[in-house]
Amino acid sequence: MSQAARPFRSVLYLPASNARALEKARSLPTDAIIFDLEDAVAAEEKDSARWLLSSALAAGGYGKRTLIARINGLDTPWGQADAEVARDMKADAILLPKVSSAKDVDALAAIIGKRPIWAMMETPTGILNVVEIAAHPQIQCLVMGTNDLASELKSRHRPDREPMLASLQHCLLAARAHGVLAIDGVYNAFKDEEGLLVECKQGRDMGFDGKTLIHPAQLAPANEAFAPSEEEIDLARRQISAYEAAKAAGKAVAVVDGKIVENLHIVTARQALDKLDAIAALATE
Numbered sequence: 001m002s003q004a005a006r007p008f009r010s011v012l013y014l015p016a017s018n019a020r021a022l023e024k025a026r027s028l029p030t031d032a033i034i035f036d037l038e039d040a041v042a043a044e045e046k047d048s049a050r051w052l053l054s055s056a057l058a059a060g061g062y063g064k065r066t067l068i069a070r071i072n073g074l075d076t077p078w079g080q081a082d083a084e085v086a087r088d089m090k091a092d093a094i095l096l097p098k099v100s101s102a103k104d105v106d107a108l109a110a111i112i113g114k115r116p117i118w119a120m121m122e123t124p125t126g127i128l129n130v131v132e133i134a135a136h137p138q139i140q141c142l143v144m145g146t147n148d149l150a151s152e153l154k155s156r157h158r159p160d161r162e163p164m165l166a167s168l169q170h171c172l173l174a175a176r177a178h179g180v181l182a183i184d185g186v187y188n189a190f191k192d193e194e195g196l197l198v199e200c201k202q203g204r205d206m207g208f209d210g211k212t213l214i215h216p217a218q219l220a221p222a223n224e225a226f227a228p229s230e231e232e233i234d235l236a237r238r239q240i241s242a243y244e245a246a247k248a249a250g251k252a253v254a255v256v257d258g259k260i261v262e263n264l265h266i267v268t269a270r271q272a273l274d275k276l277d278a279i280a281a282l283a284t285e
């Protein structure tokens with residue numbers, strides 16, 4: 001499946017040191033998996049986690065889910081070895097944490113060659129430089145690291161995420177300007193389904209493609225929030241059919257439910273139907 005045809009509603013982190021989680025993820029309804037070698041893995045397990053992950057990916061069994069390996073930063077004791085091993089892993093992309101500038105992406109590319117790169121946006125410098133980062137030819141996706149960012153900004157976690165909004169929107173602008181994916185940050189209270197759903201809907205309404213998650217219990221709310229709803233699909237089909245009828249009658253616009261429908265609305269309507277197809281395709285092995 002091409003990246004354009006893939007859904008990214010749910011992007012689940014799992015510690016690459018956790019053999020049980022590596023196995024469990026093969027059957028979880030997640031659109032993508034980030035296998036973490038960075039913050040979720042203790043220093044004494046960094047080397048073994050790298051090899052555990054390589055073996056799990058070589059063994060396969062993750063279906064059509066998009067698979068991403070998050071390495072340690074190249075300025076850490078583990079980053080270089082992670083990158084060298086990740087270069088040969090059966091992953092779709094390599095995720096670099098705490099990216100500050102396009103030069104950081106170049107440094108990783110010098111080790112891994114032309115492989116796709118995802119970038120964590122989680123430092124003030126990175127957020128300020130996000131335009132050049134998103135423009136890098138190997139960048140496929142920006143992932144918001146809202147925990148690290150809140151810590152560096154000295155801001156508080158609030159249900160409305162007001163302290164985070166400027167950074168989220170700035171990264172989203174850069175992602176859309178350069179045609180790359182944008183995935184929202186994690187919701188730490190993994191037993192609070194209601195709070196997660198509210199935050200998923202906020203991220204969806206802003207324009208994010210999906211949400212990063214930390215626990216299997218978070219998959220259903222994210223999959224629901226970031227999928228087109230039945231009402232959206234019904235409206236999309238009616239808009240397309242009304243617009244085609246209008247065009248056949250020599251008109252440039254149609255009216256559906258008392259609202260004008262122009263070509264740009266048809267683009268959005270087709271995107272909703274394409275997303276539905278991509279979700280259905282993921283479920284078929």
Ligand SMILES: CC(C)(COP(=O)(O)OP(=O)(O)OC[C@H]1O[C@@H](n2cnc3c(N)ncnc32)[C@H](O)[C@@H]1OP(=O)(O)O)[C@@H](O)C(=O)NCCC(=O)NCCSC(=O)C[C@H](O)C(=O)O
Binds near residue numbers: 012025036040190216
């Ligand atoms: C948060 C957890 C430590 C909780 O783990 P645990 O206590 O084991 O939870 P449960 O007992 O409820 O687990 C039930 C079963 O589900 C499996 N499980 C749990 N989490 C995962 C997972 N992430 N992926 C796959 N499978 C998972 C358990 O093995 C149990 O299975 P079973 O035995 O069959 O019942 C844990 O959820 C966890 O470690 N989560 C991931 C944490 C992580 O990766 N953190 C780093 C990324 S967050 C971040 O850094 C973002 C960014 O950088 C930023 O700055 O914001």
Ligand SMILES: [Mg+2]
Binds near residue numbers: 097147
């Ligand atoms: Mg982080």
